[in-house]
Amino acid sequence: TLDMKFSSLVTLISVFSFVLAQEEWLNPSCPQICDCRMTEWVAPTPEVVTSWRKTEQCRNVKDVSIPDDAEVLNFDGSSRIKIPQLVQRMAELNNVVDLSLTSCNLSSLDSGWKSTSLLRLNLNENALTEVSESSIRGFPNLEELTIERNILKHIESSTFRNASNLKSLQLDSNLLDSLDWLNGTDGLNGLTKLFLGGNRLKYPILVNGTFSKLASLRDLVLDGMGIRRIKGGAFKGLELLETLDLDGNALQSIPSEALRFLPKLKFLNMNDNLIKQLGDKSFSEMRNLVSIELTNQPELRLVDDRSFFNLKSLERVLLFGNPMLSYIGKNAFVSCPELSLIDLHDTMIESLDKDVVDGLPSLVSIEMKGNPINCNCVMMWLKDWLVDQTARDKVVCASPPRYRLSRLVDVNDNDVTCAPTVQPTFPLRMVVPDTQQVVLNCRTFGIPQPKIVWFLSSGDIIRNQTEAQRHQMSLDGSGTLTILKPKSGDYACTAENNRGMASRKVSVQVLHSTTVKVIYTDKVEPISVFPSWEVESPEYNISLLEPQQTYK
Template sequence: MFVSGVRTDFLSIHPARRNTRKETTWTTMIWLLLLGIFVSSTQSLGCPAGCVCNDDTFVVECEKSKLDVFPIALNPAIQRLVLKNNKIKTVDAALHFYRDLQYLDLSNNHLVSIPQGSFKDQEKLQELHLNKNKLSVVNNRTFTGLKSLTVLNLRENFLDELPKDLFYVLPNLEELNLGQNRISKIDKNAFSGLHSLRVLYLDDNLLSAVPTHSFSVMGNLAELHIGLNEFTDLKSNAFAGLGKLSVLDLNGAGLPNISESAFHGLVGLRTLNLADNRLRVIPTAQLSHLPRLEELTIGQNQFITIEANAFKGLSNLRKLDITGAQELEKIEKGAFSTNLNMETLILASNRKLQMLEEGSLVGLPNLRHLVLRANAIKTVSESLLSWNDLKVMELTDNTIHCDCQLLWLNKLLLKKNLTNIQCASPLQLKDKPLKMLRADDLGCSFSDPKQQAIMVTLGISAAVIIGLLCLFLFRYRQRVREALKDYKWNRAAISRKEHEYQKTFSDDEYIMRNTQSHMKPIPVTEL
């Protein structure tokens, strides 16, 4: 009974236990499933393959990681995210997870477009680099939400137009790079709202004229890079409204002409690059409107001569670079006579430049760096400038003819330890360092320059004295002739008188007189 009772009790409760077991099993399965999901999700969180993540500094770098989508499983607190050199094609919703970003680099990817509102949650973002992509169109909604952005880099894309109010939503932007695009049209209000902009790159585009009408809203602009375009000239007041501009880069702008008032209003300009244009003369009058200019680069143009006072008015000029002027042949005396504050002068790679006139570099008391590299200079005069004040001097890669005229330079190289100079001629000295040559090697008669100076002085003095004597004799030749006649007549008369005086004595008497005059008296002794 007991057993049967027990069994009966067991059987009576078994269905309930069986249900409990089923519930426990399902619960366990659910928990295992959730655990698996959690584990798998935990494994997916963190650094993607090829990335470097630092949770202490909140920096993630995924350079050349072969990513084709924006990573979604990174630490939401990251502040600096570098995704350059990947294959990302679009900026998707994943960006919204990273609201603390301050720096985002998406350069050198495959971005074709950016959906509107992609950056609406990036209120802390300060730098955005989208350069080296395939962006062809952007508008003012593209950058909505980037109210803290200070640097925007859109270089090397396919932008061809800047529409109205494009950057209006970026009130704190300080640097904007639009270089190496295909921009040919800029709306006059394209830069509206950029009151804080300090640096603007518009170089290497398809602009046919300086977009003067677009500059007026950027009164605080300090640097403008607008070279490598297709300008035909610079018109008057081309940079109106940019009174605080300090750096202007017009390198490779294709300029054959510059209006006399093109730089009017740029009273604070300190650095100007006019290299690689088509200027046939130094624009002296145009440059005179830049009284505070300190650095000027003007090589790779087509001028043949740098005339006297070519840089008149640039009293604060400290550095002048004339490199690669393929037609430049001559620098006239006084070319830099008004540039008394010049410290660095670079005249390099001007393959036809062989003449530096006497005095062309005179009057530069502050000159410390002189570069005359890779020209066609054969000799250098000691009186060209004050050589002892130089700290750096380069004369390499010239056609230097080493002779006694360069003995002073030989001694200067030893004394100052300046850049070495190799001889190009004569043949026996070819490729030999000037510093290592002796006075005899240079064909000098006297090794001491003082002796040479003394001999030259004596030679000149003797020539002057002889010349004056000849001039005196020629001028007073009549008097000299008469004096000589009188002298000869008097001498002839004296000779005749002596002859007559001697004739008054007979020969015997003359002999007797001479004998008596030479005879001594003989003393007589008395006996």
């Protein structure tokens, strides 16, 4: 058509014009040791703006002549460059919007820097120990500042007092041990992206109001900071936050109370933490959440009912690589109409109740590769649910013995049983102080639903809450036994139906000390360290080190 021909002509003319412009800028004043050309440039703003900029790239230079009309300067790797001369030349240029000085062996950011046109400054991989208010003041229109992999140790609250135009601040992998400076500055109220990963906090707790001055923040990255606890008001004021990265910390539970202050949150990454259990409404009905990542949790055993309750926008949940995860509650994903992916590969999941997927109209994929699947009648529904051939080939049986290494889809429905199984949702051994309650989550599979009974080493049997109270314990309807005043001994959860019986035992040793707080897993490894003393026996080998600071 005529319109298509005209459109093609316009495109051809645009390309030809760009080539001419590029060739024109390549000639006049570009130093021979540099590469000068037009490059595509993305502005450091929330709204992505792409344009073509005159770019000069010079590596490992000492003296360089910068063309007057240059817009993007890249001196990465130029450890010999003369910074005073560069500072003076920058003040004379009115078009430079982007300056990169990665790996230039900078030890300080001279207060003489000045550029009213600069929008982006990259100082990665240098030796900067501080950034002063006077040095930032020289870039009044700066929108993106990147100082990753330096040795920044401290930042004053006044440093960014005059940085109202700053949109992105990246300070990953430095030596910052405190975030107090964030709460003391009013200059970052326009910031939309903050990256602080890899800075190990001296006191690994996010306190109330830590980010209260950052009302415009959309993306917050706090990975690898050693965070152990997040107080309820730590995220107060971040009502526009959409992405939160808490990867690689030491959190033992979901900070549900703190997450309530993030109504717009879409993407949550909590991979590589120490989460032990997901329970009722762990995510506080966060209706804008699209993706939750909880992979590589070495202590996560249980995802209980209503863990992901009423998450109307949730599309994917990643739970793979959790070596102790053995149970997903049948009502774990209630009211998640958009959920399309549940990734459970490489966990200890043996069985998955059909009720888990019922009521999930958008669910397309359940990843189960690498799990010790028990191909009993509980899992037969999955044969029909798996439509994709690749997915069908991945689900391989670990039990019963006659079907070991067989594909689930090859199992004869009439040749499997519905006898009970007890999932390893509690450890085999525990060492605890006498001041700490012990919670044992017993979860079972079987058809019909098995009845749970607890046996004590004393010979007593606990079938219901009334019997539990006699022993200063509590038993709920899901099979969780809470021992209010623990005593040393064996506790066994037994599941029984008309097809058979199964049992799992835990040995609990109580240590009479008010200072000890030690929890053991199946590997019998201490989680915390306390005053120096030792206990040794054929079953336990405990070595506790010197006292460390504890946090409440």
